[in-house]
Each structure stands twice: as C-alpha cells, then as structure tokens.
Amino acid sequence: MKTIIEPFRIKSVEPLRMTTREERRAYLAAAHYNLFALDSETVLIDLLTDSGTSAMSARQWAAIMVGDESYAGSPSFRRFEAAVRNLMPFRHIIPTHQGRAAEAILFHLIGGPGRKIPSNTHFDTTRGNIEATGAEAIDLPAPEGLDTAAPHPFKGNIDLGLLEAFLEKNAASVPCVMITVTNNAGGGQPASLENIRAAATLAHLYGKPFIVDGCRFAENAWFIKKREVGQGGRAIVDIARDMFADADGVTMSAKKDAFANIGGWLALNDDALAERARARLIQTEGFPTYGGLAGRDLEAIAQGLAEIVDEDYLAYRARTNEYIGERLIALGVPIVQPTGGHAVFVDARAWLEHIPPLEYPGQALACALYETGGVRACEIGSVMFGRRPDGSEHPAPMDLVRLAMPRRVYTQSHADYVVETFAEIAAIKDQLMGYRIVWEPPALRHFTARFELLPGLMA
Ligand SMILES: Cc1ncc(COP(=O)(O)O)c(C=O)c1O
16 A cells, blocks of 8 residues: 555745753753643644644635624624534534633533533533533443553444433433544544434433534544445545534534634524523624634634545544554554544553552653653643542543644654654653642643652653
C-alpha cells in the first residue's frame, strides 16, 4: 500500500522554537509541573489538544474576508446556519463562542439539584457544567471501552443495558440522555450508528430528549463507514445526518470537526426550549445571529464544515494516529487500541506500573515527554477526574496520556519525532516518579493545579 499522504500542500508556515533539555526542565519547574501553565513558544510539538488548533484552509481565510459583522441579521449567520443544518438537520441552530458555552446554556435550563444526566462518558467541561447546576453527570460506557487493549471497533458505545436500568430506576430525575461522539474522555473511540440509534430509542421510550455531543462527528462518521456493517458504501454526509436523525439536540465545539479556531453551537428541535436558550444566549453570549462570535468566525465554520467531511482528509486523519500507534506498540508502549479519531491515548497506568494512580502516572509521563523532547501532551486520568464534587479523591477508571493531533498541522516527520521521544523515555521509564498536588481549584483542577515532584524523578 502506498503512503497515505497529507492531502494538502503548505502555503504558510510557522517556525518552531528549539529548546534544550535544561531549559525545558526549568520551564517545567516554573510551571509547577502543570503543562497548561507553559508558554506555548517553549513547546516543540504541541499535542495538548486538537481543539481550536486546526490549520485553516486558503478557502477559510478567504471566507473570513467576506464575514459580515452586522449585529443582527448577518448573512454570515445564514451561511453558517445552512452549513450546520446540511449535516445536523435541527430546527434551531444557536451559535456560541465555544462548545462549553452551549453546554452551560443547556444545563442552566435543564440541569439543577437532584437531576441526573447519563452519557457514554461526559467530557470534563460537560461534567463541569452539569455539576455547576447541582445535577449529577453519570458515565455509562460499554465495558469494552474500559479495556484499553481490546480491539473492539466501537469502544465509544454507551452501555445500553446499564442505560435502560438507569432510566428504569431514575426516570423522574433524568432531564435528557447524552452521547459523546467520538468519546474523547474514553479514548477518542467511536460509537456505532446502531448504538446511537438504540440509545435514542431508549431515551424516547422514557420520554427523554436525546442530546449528542457532536464535537468530533466527522471522525465518528468515518469510523462508522469503515467499521459498521452495511455503511461502507455510504457518503460521510449521509452517515453524519443519520447520526443526528433521532436526536433532539446537539452541543458542538466548532474547534474540533469544523476546522475553526473558535466557535460552537447548540442545536435543538424543541421550540420552547430553544426560545429559552436564546433568551439565555442574549444574556451570556450575544444576539442569536452571532452568539459569542464575529461574522468572520461564522464564515470560517461554514467553510470548515464543507471540508471536514472530505474522505481523503478523514483517511489521512485516521492514518496519522494509526501510524504513531503502530510504532508505539512496537516500542512496547501500551496504547488504547484501536487508535482513536483525534488522538493516540497511551495507557500510562500500565506502562508506569510502579507509580500508583494517586501519584498520577499520566502526569509523570506527560512531564517526561516535555522534558525529554519538548512534546506537550495531556493527562486524562486521576488528575482530570480524580476529585469528586464531595471533595473526596479516587483514582479515575484509567490513567491515560492523550497525544491529540491538531488538524492539518503536523507532518509525518513530526510524528516520527514524537515516537523517538517515547523511545528515549522507554530506556529510563522505571526511574520516573509520581507527583503530588500542592494546590488545586474547587473544579476542573487539571487546568491550574500545581504539582510537586515526588523524590527521585529522572535520577
Ligand atoms: C467531547 C467534548 N465536548 C465538549 C468540549 C468543549 O468544547 P470547547 O472546548 O469548545 O468549549 C470538548 C473540548 O475539548 C470535547 O472534547
């Protein structure tokens, strides 16, 4: 098979700044070992997130120039609305400045003390927004999603048996059922069309709206096309439409599968709920034809949505992760298999088995990647999810390190460099030690927590 190449050529470049290991060690200490606190100019390969980090196309930049900045009734909004509705056919499309703003509006309206919201796995901002209203965010991932090494094609599925039992017991307190596609916190794994439809049917059986967190809908649609029986010959656009056909709403971050650097939306079918959402939008984001965005952002999103469903792009996107994954496996690094849509997830708990979960093996690996190679990754484990709303601390189900791939940004030689950094760490991995948290905020602690190195790191 020939190499699946980047299906674009480069017109505009950004320089990368090289740093020495000694410099990076000092930067890490100054950042209290929290990689979110680093100056990004000190990072060589930034795999912290795929969110808002896409390279926009020439057509997106051109679309920005025709953005109409009228406060109300902008034609840029009409183009945005049409592009969204082409893929997600909902009655109401409400722009927001990013995905979490759509979540905040929705849960302000339907959350509240005593409410419980089940999903395959809530992402951290979704969980944060639900819990901020006093409601409970419940994760019901399918069991294969918790086995990092099992090569199941749809490890992002929701556990339908658990969902049914949950609804049976708690129906009165459930304002909606959710599913996240792909399942970011669960390894960037897809949910099948069959599972999405069955979850919607169950929700409706209990009279509950079904809401899709659609941030990575195109990657999910790609995996459905490649892995689900009977879907192989279908267009991505049609699969995407089917993913939303049985849903009552969507929360969306345009910073992922819309190739935009900012933006999001809340899509709803319920007229009354949409009216309340727009009233809240005006209070917190802006007028309903711009949300928290500029007209030019709406144009970039509209064009991005036309490009994200391109199959050559999606093939290259999935292959990038597969390529890195194959090489990490060859080095003996345990990863979540198969590789996900937007990232490679390394099982830090399994690789650094000498570091207990509450000494944060994911954080230890993420810091080692930065110190060794200037590669910035993100802990998705006990730092991110370990603190409960009641103040207690428990290990997360998994301690992963996410190597998130910005869209259309890095090339195959950047990928090779990341693998070489892992090879260097593999030689000294048993010397890595854990961390303890010396300060943390009341919620979403991973963004700002300060860490202290436990003795012995990198002896
Ligand atoms: C699955 C999922 N939902 C919601 C969000 C929140 O989106 P935003 O960062 O635009 O607020 C993210 C962001 O990473 C995400 O991955």
